[in-house]
Amino acid sequence: MAAALVAHLDTLQAQPGFVGAELLxxxxxxxxxxxxxxxxxxxxxxxxxxxxxxxxxxxxxxxxAVSGEG
Structure with a gap:
């Protein structure tokens, strides 16, 4: 599952309105x-x-502050 979520995480930055994301x-x-x-x-x-x-x-x-912003 972790590998699938890493791949999903990689697709988010192409989406409109994306600011940032972390895998936890x-x-x-x-x-x-x-x-x-x-x-x-x-x-x-x-x-x-x-x-x-x-x-x-x-x-x-x-x-x-939130990481990845500002």
Whole structure:
């Protein structure tokens, strides 16, 4: 799954409104891989790799700088 998500991550930068994204893992959750992405517009509906799920979150509050911005 991680390789499929890396490939998916590579496709995001070609999408309109893309600001940045990271591939996240946690030693406490082996096998769990997340993509966090930021957009200047609503996130596009893109096909996902087999077995992947997606959720859209909206920032309600922020503190400090976000990597890849500014």
């Amino acid at each position: 893992t946690s030693p406490a959750q082996p096998g769990l891989v997340l993509i966090a992405s930021r957009w200047t517009c609503p996130a596009p509906q893109l096909p996902l790799p087999a077995g992947a799920k997606s959720w859209v979150f909206e920032v309600q509050e922020a503190r400090g």
